[in-house]
Amino acid sequence: MFVSCTRPCLLVILLACLTLLPATQVTHAGNRFITVASTTSTDNSGLLAHILPSFEKAAGIQVRTIIAGTGRAINLAERGDVDALFVHHPLSEEQFVRQGYGLRRYDVMYNDFVIVGPAADPAGIRGMDNAVEALRKIATARASFTSRGDDSGTHKQELSLWSDSGIDPQQYSGQWYRETGSGQGATLNLANAIDAYALTDYGTWMSFTNKDNLRLMLRGNPPLLNQYGVILVNPARHPHVKAQDTQCFIDWLISGKGQRAIAGFTHNGQQLFFPNAAQSTQAPPACIANPDSD
Amino acid sequence: MTQPTATIIELDSGKAAPEQEQTCKSPVLPLVISELCYEANQQRLLKYVSCTLTAGNSTIILGPNGAGKSLLLRICQGLIAPASGNISWSGLNPVQARPYVAMVFQKPVLLRRSTAANIDYALAARGVPRKQRRERVTEALELTNLNHLARRSARVLSGGEQQRLAIARAWVTQPEVLLMDEPTSKLDPGASYAVEQLISAIRKQGTKVIMTTHDMGQAQRLGDEVLFLNRGRLLEQTPAKIFFERPQSKQAAAFISGELLY
Amino acid sequence: MSDLSSAFGTAASLILHLDADLLEIVLLSLQISLLATLFAALIGMPLGAALALYRFPGRGFIVAMLNAFMGLPPVVVGLVVYLLLSRSGPLGPLGLLFTPTAMVIAQFMLAAPIIAALTQQTVADLNEEYDEQLRSLGAGPLRAMRTLLWDGRFSLLTAVLAGFGRVSAEVGAVLIVGGNINHVTRVMTTTIALETSKGNLALALALGLILIGLSITLTFTAQSIRDTAYRHYH
Numbered sequence: 001m002f003v004s005c006t007r008p009c010l011l012v013i014l015l016a017c018l019t020l021l022p023a024t025q026v027t028h029a030g031n032r033f034i035t036v037a038s039t040t041s042t043d044n045s046g047l048l049a050h051i052l053p054s055f056e057k058a059a060g061i062q063v064r065t066i067i068a069g070t071g072r073a074i075n076l077a078e079r080g081d082v083d084a085l086f087v088h089h090p091l092s093e094e095q096f097v098r099q100g101y102g103l104r105r106y107d108v109m110y111n112d113f114v115i116v117g118p119a120a121d122p123a124g125i126r127g128m129d130n131a132v133e134a135l136r137k138i139a140t141a142r143a144s145f146t147s148r149g150d151d152s153g154t155h156k157q158e159l160s161l162w163s164d165s166g167i168d169p170q171q172y173s174g175q176w177y178r179e180t181g182s183g184q185g186a187t188l189n190l191a192n193a194i195d196a197y198a199l200t201d202y203g204t205w206m207s208f209t210n211k212d213n214l215r216l217m218l219r220g221n222p223p224l225l226n227q228y229g230v231i232l233v234n235p236a237r238h239p240h241v242k243a244q245d246t247q248c249f250i251d252w253l254i255s256g257k258g259q260r261a262i263a264g265f266t267h268n269g270q271q272l273f274f275p276n277a278a279q280s281t282q283a284p285p286a287c288i289a290n291p292d293s294d
Numbered sequence: 295m296t297q298p299t300a301t302i303i304e305l306d307s308g309k310a311a312p313e314q315e316q317t318c319k320s321p322v323l324p325l326v327i328s329e330l331c332y333e334a335n336q337q338r339l340l341k342y343v344s345c346t347l348t349a350g351n352s353t354i355i356l357g358p359n360g361a362g363k364s365l366l367l368r369i370c371q372g373l374i375a376p377a378s379g380n381i382s383w384s385g386l387n388p389v390q391a392r393p394y395v396a397m398v399f400q401k402p403v404l405l406r407r408s409t410a411a412n413i414d415y416a417l418a419a420r421g422v423p424r425k426q427r428r429e430r431v432t433e434a435l436e437l438t439n440l441n442h443l444a445r446r447s448a449r450v451l452s453g454g455e456q457q458r459l460a461i462a463r464a465w466v467t468q469p470e471v472l473l474m475d476e477p478t479s480k481l482d483p484g485a486s487y488a489v490e491q492l493i494s495a496i497r498k499q500g501t502k503v504i505m506t507t508h509d510m511g512q513a514q515r516l517g518d519e520v521l522f523l524n525r526g527r528l529l530e531q532t533p534a535k536i537f538f539e540r541p542q543s544k545q546a547a548a549f550i551s552g553e554l555l556y
Numbered sequence: 557m558s559d560l561s562s563a564f565g566t567a568a569s570l571i572l573h574l575d576a577d578l579l580e581i582v583l584l585s586l587q588i589s590l591l592a593t594l595f596a597a598l599i600g601m602p603l604g605a606a607l608a609l610y611r612f613p614g615r616g617f618i619v620a621m622l623n624a625f626m627g628l629p630p631v632v633v634g635l636v637v638y639l640l641l642s643r644s645g646p647l648g649p650l651g652l653l654f655t656p657t658a659m660v661i662a663q664f665m666l667a668a669p670i671i672a673a674l675t676q677q678t679v680a681d682l683n684e685e686y687d688e689q690l691r692s693l694g695a696g697p698l699r700a701m702r703t704l705l706w707d708g709r710f711s712l713l714t715a716v717l718a719g720f721g722r723v724s725a726e727v728g729a730v731l732i733v734g735g736n737i738n739h740v741t742r743v744m745t746t747t748i749a750l751e752t753s754k755g756n757l758a759l760a761l762a763l764g765l766i767l768i769g770l771s772i773t774l775t776f777t778a779q780s781i782r783d784t785a786y787r788h789y790h
Contacts, residue, residue, distance in 0.1 A: 035654060035735075035737075040753065044753060044754050064654065064735070064737040064740055065737065065738075066654065066735040066736075067735075067736065067750075079643055079644040079645075080642075080643035080644055080648070081643050081644075081653055081654070182753070184753070185752070185753030185754050185755055186752070186753050188755065189752070189753070189755060189757075207754070208754065208755045209754065209755040209756050210756070210757055211755070238643055240643065240649075368688065371692055372691075373688045373691055373692060392692070392694055393694065396692070397692045399688070399692070402689065403685055403689035403690075405703065406706070406707040406709070406710075406789045407706075407707075407789070415695075415703075416694070419690075419693045419694040419695040419696075419699055420694050447788055447789045449789055450789075463693070467694075
């Protein structure tokens with residue numbers, strides 16, 4: 001009859017045990033890991049899920065990826081919140097290295113940007129091969145265009161195309177020019193919903209499943225190159241960066257094994273990313289103990 | 295209301311003698327109230343009440359609704375502060391006197407826990423060590439004939455049982471004075487009778503009972519002296535017998551004959 | 557419409573097959589939100605009760621802050637926690653960013669104000685009834701606080717459920733401080749956001765249905781426990 005005070009305490013302790021126990025397991029599971037900031041295109045396309053397991057297995061290092069637009073990914077790296085950057089805007093990446101945030105930039109792979117749009121094609125750009133011309137036609141037709149508007153690699157590419165076209169889309173913002181401020185998938189979802197054109201990397205477009213009324217309109221000739229690079233965050237600036245393990249990942253990515261893994265990623269039989277590391281070597285990096293596992 | 299009331303009387307007669315000695319060295323009586331006024335919303339609800347209440351007898355505060363009976367009790371317990379005037383429990387102010395003065399409210403708040411735990415709470419709040427509490431709780435349960443309901447949740451008890459529990463909870467701290475505000479006003483006759491038996495048992499133990507009521511029969515059965523309040527004024531302080539036979543004020547006479555209600 | 561119906565189908569098949577990844581995500585979501593709610597209750601309830609019972613300088617300010625924080629957008633809370641836990645932030649050396657712990661901290665900050673504010677209301681209301689009785693029984697302020705919290709437990713469960721409801725449904729804060737890392741910090745809501753961005757609307761909606769189902773089950777269980785207990789204690 002005097003236990004009424006102890007009963008809630010017991011309950012709290014029980015609940016705490018129940019919830020804490022598995023939580024500690026989660027944090028202990030991956031003892032050796034690195035954190036890499038990468039972009040929606042590498043993740044949403046399924047590339048990372050395809051190539052990372054073989055590295056993780058061979059090296060015994062878990063790769064935790066934070067998926068963000070290139071702009072935010074670079075910000076994360078500058079603040080030291082990740083060990084490496086794996087993004088696609090060479091100009092920003094080089095600046096990142098110049099400013100001392102990163103050690104060295106390596107080319108990894110490329111794909112290309114395409115313009116997609118509603119099947120009805122109100123601006124009449126289907127089949128064109130010059131993206132700058134196509135954007136001019138879209139602007140002239142006042143056809144809806146969805147922009148990432150999030151300082152991502154794709155967004156930066158789009159802005160440079162507009163700049164080449166001599167049109168400042170900002171003055172039409174909120175009219176036919178819609179800035180979503182979100183990822184590639186969300187932007188394509190919106191384009192589909194409002195019958196708008198959009199710039200996207202080819203890999204994301206191919207793996208995007210809510211195409212519905214959207215069609216591929218333009219694939220550049222020459223291609224609108226979308227170059228991906230990887231950079232180790234400068235350990236001199238952020239001492240907690242796991243330089244050794246991260247360099248191991250970078251070495252693997254640009255090695256023959258990593259490059260073949262990238263080339264081997266296909267969607268409906270189509271290769272989405274094209275490896276182009278400068279000094280691709282056949283030999284796996286020394287940090288991987290068991291080079292035979294693939 | 296269903297329990298045999300005879301047991302209460304038996305219990306009482308067994309315990310009355312040893313307890314009575316304590317009241318002689320009561321630290322809080324006499325209670326001296328002088329020129330006490332209480333105001334709320336610019337209305338004076340108690341007007342210059344003065345009286346002295348001594349140990350050894352029981353005091354019934356009588357009066358129609360709105361006379362200020364409950365206010366007076368709450369001031370005595372230190373729950374509300376008077377606007378002016380003085381109240382002294384043998385030199386202690388009402389808050390200082392609280393360890394010796396327990397109160398049973400007209401609508402007692404029973405805690406959401408068992409009957410026994412409600413009684414235990416009063417002891418714990420007074421800092422009685424856990425070891426001594428169990429025995430005293432049992433004692434209080436026996437006095438109020440609630441043993442069989444010890445583990446029952448207090449809030450599901452019947453009205454009479456709840457009132458007895460409230461009395462047990464007040465009594466268990468062994469107060470010198472027990473203030474009771476209309477202890478039977480919400481009860482049916484059977485339950486009222488049981489509560490009255492309980493009060494008279496406590497009274498016979500030597501605990502000073504100060505109780506408000508507007509039930510004249512109850513006042514006659516339980517009261518040694520009567521304070522008659524009307525519209526915030528203390529009109530009479532007389533032995534109960536005299537009050538009912540020869541009321542001095544015409545308001546009291548009207549009240550007794552049932553003509554003065556508000 | 558086809559998306560909706562296929563979402564129900566996908567949800568059913570996800571549950572029937574009890575996919576290991578799904579189970580992991582569900583368990584992590586529950587752990588994080590329950591832990592955050594638990595800590596929020598441990599801090600928020602005494603805080604709310606103290607605000608209801610004590611008068612002290614700055615009290616009005618704290619109450620106003622609590623009420624404002626009840627409606628804070630999760631993204632803002634996420635951002636603040638991110639800036640605190642970031643390697644370049646004041647708590648950076650702890651290395652908590654992108655861990656479940658960081659998510660618990662963010663959700664704690666979302667739940668605590670709700671629980672504290674609702675507790676304050678409940679305790680203040682209950683105190684109207686209890687105040688004189690407790691003082692008469694000789695209970696000091698601390699004991700009174702404990703008593704009011706315990707006797708208000710049935711109403712306070714609603715406060716806790718409100719806190720849990722807020723954190724289990726939010727995506728903004730956990731996405732920023734957790735990073736949505738697969739097998740580490742990926743929870744129901746961030747998965748739903750991710751699948752939506754991939755265009756897998758049916759899968760996203762299916763996950764949403766499971767989340768709603770879980771939430772309803774949990775709330776329902778808590779409420780029936782309360783109702784049973786309430787009938788017992790009244």
